Amino acid sequence: MNKLIKNIKFRPGKDWIYYAPDTRYVFGEPEKKAVRVALEVGWLGTSKITANFEDSVAKIFGKKYGLFVNSGSSANLLALEALNFPKNGEVITPACTFNTTVAPIVQNGLVPVLVDVRASTYQIDVNEMKRALSKKTVAVLAPHLIGNFVELKAIRDFCKKNKLMFIEDSCDTLGGLHREKPSGAWSDITTTSFYASHIITAAGAGGMLMTDDKKILERAKVFASWGRGIKSYLEPIEERLSVFEVDGRLYDSAFAFVQLGYNFRPTEIQAAFGLAQLKRLSGFRSARRANFISLMKFFGKYDKYFVLPEECADSEVHWLAFPLLIRPGAPFSRSELVTYLESRKIQTRPIFSGNILKHDAYKGVKHRVVGDLKNSQAILHNGFLLGLHHTLTKGMMNYVFSSLEEFLAYKTK
The missing domain is CATH 3.40.640.10 (Type I PLP-dependent aspartate aminotransferase-like (Major domain))
Structure with a gap:
């Protein structure tokens, strides 16, 4: 457990929940x-x-x-x-x-x-x-x-x-x-x-x-x-x-x-x-793991709308963030969901580049493509990240879940 976060006073809807660790509480x-x-x-x-x-x-x-x-x-x-x-x-x-x-x-x-x-x-x-x-x-x-x-x-x-x-x-x-x-x-x-x-x-x-x-x-x-x-x-x-x-x-x-x-x-x-x-690595990893498990449990109830992350087999991995891919036909768009979350002061991120070739930096760059890149393209359009880092408190996680429940209840009724 990250003992540095024990004194955090979180005010739902007033304090930001950052995608990345709040640096005030990592050292x-x-x-x-x-x-x-x-x-x-x-x-x-x-x-x-x-x-x-x-x-x-x-x-x-x-x-x-x-x-x-x-x-x-x-x-x-x-x-x-x-x-x-x-x-x-x-x-x-x-x-x-x-x-x-x-x-x-x-x-x-x-x-x-x-x-x-x-x-x-x-x-x-x-x-x-x-x-x-x-x-x-x-x-x-x-x-x-x-x-x-x-x-x-x-x-x-x-x-x-x-x-x-x-x-x-x-x-x-x-x-x-x-x-x-x-x-x-x-x-x-x-x-x-x-x-x-x-x-x-x-x-x-x-x-x-x-x-x-x-x-x-x-x-x-x-x-x-x-x-x-x-x-x-x-x-x-x-x-x-x-x-x-x-x-x-x-x-x-x-x-x-x-x-x-x-x-x-x-x-x-x-x-x-x-x-x-x-010296804090073990505790940071444990906190991230617990948050990953909580997010998997929550989104498991909504897997008809989201592709949940799958870990590499035979591996012990340590996630940077929690990725989600909105399924085709979901009754909401990525823009709608992340705009709502950010309005609630819950920070999100896209899944990095999605398809890197669609970015301006790679126009005119010599390259070769194998296959149709359909998954990278889907991630570009419909993927996003939530934080699962070691400065999240139980109160913050509960606020994320209640906010998501409110949005999904409205969009799926």
Whole structure:
């Protein structure tokens, strides 16, 4: 249980029920103390606390190495940069997704091959994925959308058989098990996010790339740190002047740029905050699980109007939010329902992109489509999210249920 919410005084109809955690109630004295300790050390750039955070998160995912960066979106971009695929290589990914799962494919000069998702799980349809294979395919980039799991074993087996890389975008969730193994045990690269709306946060932002391959890790580090050829300018000058030449002269390798890199570096303060949050992870997960079960029980009475979420088989998953898809023929529209809920100060969200190809950003972008994307299209038109996070109180949940009952009673009488 999240003890931070015990003092929340909720006023129905006056206080907002947010889709994402109310950040006033996700941290307390442990996080403040951890940040103070980091500040007292006096080093703001990444150092020992960051290394501890990287090791701790990588262990949750079953990976050897972690690289803490400024966001999960950056981690996705780094994953593709680090793999150094040939230009115009194809990456299979679902059409129903988040923008910064697909955008890094395009930004790396690769071609996204969009396939459909299953309507009840919101995860990549493995059969469509298999149909998308071509001689140009180099990888599968599969997001655990909304925190549910993709079919990890099936994707891993497909990638191994066809000598593809499997990039697991776990930005919407943290950890979990598939067939009693951590999710990262099935993939080549795993990414995750510590954005403020996610299960834990690193002071409002942050992300991580994880891998078992030291070469991938080192290449990602170069791109994350401006493209310079050495990880730290704190190494002895003798070492820094013995590695790289620039214009025929030995050059300080801390400032010898070997790639067109980025600045994706986080701070030590964020890592300290994130480490303190990890101690709350079990409680946050439990609270989310209880809210998921309550929402399933409630909407089970109305399944003639809604497609209820279905969890990946043989998995322990940790949902980001509660997805619903309004069935064809329901006596109300998504716009009517979400407008009503928001008028009652109950925040909603669409299910991210729905069909990403319908968004302006992808007009004119080179891509390939396999199948009709009918489920992604249905989600675009009729899907929405409710919050199930760890700062919801029993009073808030009851208010959500009573509001929904009022709306559904009126629309279905």
